Amino acid sequence: MEIKDQFYQYIQQLQDTITTKVEKIDGTVKFREDLWERPEGGGGRSRIIENGNVFEKGGVNISAVHGALPQSMQAYFGVQEADFFACGLSLVLHPKNPMVPTVHANWRYFEMYDKKGQLVDQWFGGGQDLTPYYLFEEDAMHFHSICKRACDLHDTDFYALYKKKCDDYFWNAHRNEARGIGGLFFDYCKASENRSMQDWYNFVTEVGDSFLEAYIPIVIKRKNLEYTDKQRDWQEIRRGRYVEFNLVHDKGTLFGLKTNGRIESILMSLPPHVQWVYDHTPETDSEEERLLTVLQHPKEWML
């Protein structure tokens, strides 16, 4: 089977596995499924959860699209007219309880063809990262340790490399702080002398397979913790930073918006309830300030 078919099959199964598990943890609501078609070719299967007991809002979406590479993407990739195929799974989960972190993950595969339909380029990309509102160091270490284990099975240099890329990518430049406490981010994973596309497939699906183990134990541990209205306000204010990152800096989001993607599937990443308070500053020596310090100075969690 071709890599693209293997991978498309993989993300379909992974979507099932993840949504089944998330529904089980939530216990009260089910994902709503929306199938959509892209007029220029392909489509997707979005699964959205809202107003759950544990998950206030989230989406676990897959898509597989193809056709002529849109002009905006030609400029982006620095290529001329070409055809493309792209498929991937994107997920964001926004828990209700501020003690449970928001999580984001994405695994994707891309092919480009010349005018004769010959494959001229292909690569994988993706990653997974955590955005806490209250920092439990052991949760951060757990998440990173699972990320590292998945990496180490393929290359002991990967974790340090992709952890750094993640910190760099999810940097909310206008706020001088990270969106969250990171994880993994990789892109343009192409065949080379010492790594075939099949090797990359094995690595990317290893990370995909690690997702539930990286995230779900944290949810189970924190979902029933008590919290105050003030802690909920802090969560909603921090969610504002999440919105700022996604709308101002995130290439995936802007890309989708500018290439006429399915808006509701792209913007499912935005949190349900959000606040913007003028010049909000946490109290000295508070838990909120402690989180900010770590976001301003990304940490090594695996030392």
Add this chain to the structure above:
Amino acid sequence: MEIKDQFYQYIQQLQDTITTKVEKIDGTVKFREDLWERPEGGGGRSRIIENGNVFEKGGVNISAVHGALPQSMQAYFGVQEADFFACGLSLVLHPKNPMVPTVHANWRYFEMYDKKGQLVDQWFGGGQDLTPYYLFEEDAMHFHSICKRACDLHDTDFYALYKKKCDDYFWNAHRNEARGIGGLFFDYCKASENRSMQDWYNFVTEVGDSFLEAYIPIVIKRKNLEYTDKQRDWQEIRRGRYVEFNLVHDKGTLFGLKTNGRIESILMSLPPHVQWVYDHTPETDSEEERLLTVLQHPKEWML
């Protein structure tokens, strides 16, 4: 007095006039004032109101900045190294009651100089526009009639021209709808054969002087109307669109974020409480749907 000094004096006075009036209407809270300096030259006076009886959040900010034109602005204006001076007043008011529209206004003046300090270009820009959550046609007509009157005193072509520019500018392209029901938007107002910079000054300040008359009567008329939780939800969902426009499309905001402006003064425009609900669609024949139809098909209010 030079135009730049005249205009800077004007916006300082206008800030006082507007904040005094807004405080009087609100009746419960006062603006907080923050003076700030720009390391590269100049600074501003931000005035922020929060948690009022009528106004949930808002800012009426002035700034006057100068120095070397940042590189990102060189590219934007298509010029080489230059010095600049810019001053202006920016305001956004987010009322609590969903029956009262959000309002935005901005009046600004820009000068550019060559390396010898010679003035090489100068222009005015600005406008004012209304974003209702429930559409009262008489309010839209009132707002536009005051805009038109201010325009007509200077040129009977201005209203149609700047009303159109406003509809075009505040177009939330990825949603295929306008941010609000418009008003006026103008930019690069430069001296020409039949209009001096002093003429433009007179026009721009005419619009500035019209602001309170355009907006305040609407606030007074609607601020005590009853509303339901569902109507409040709708307001918060629509505020999400406001955020999307400001962070994805608004040149002023992106400009500020990318040129190291004062973040809290730029992002004071973001509403206090916001919601994103997946694939939200108003009920058929509802007031909410009626608003959407008008936003999707900008109307002429002065026919």
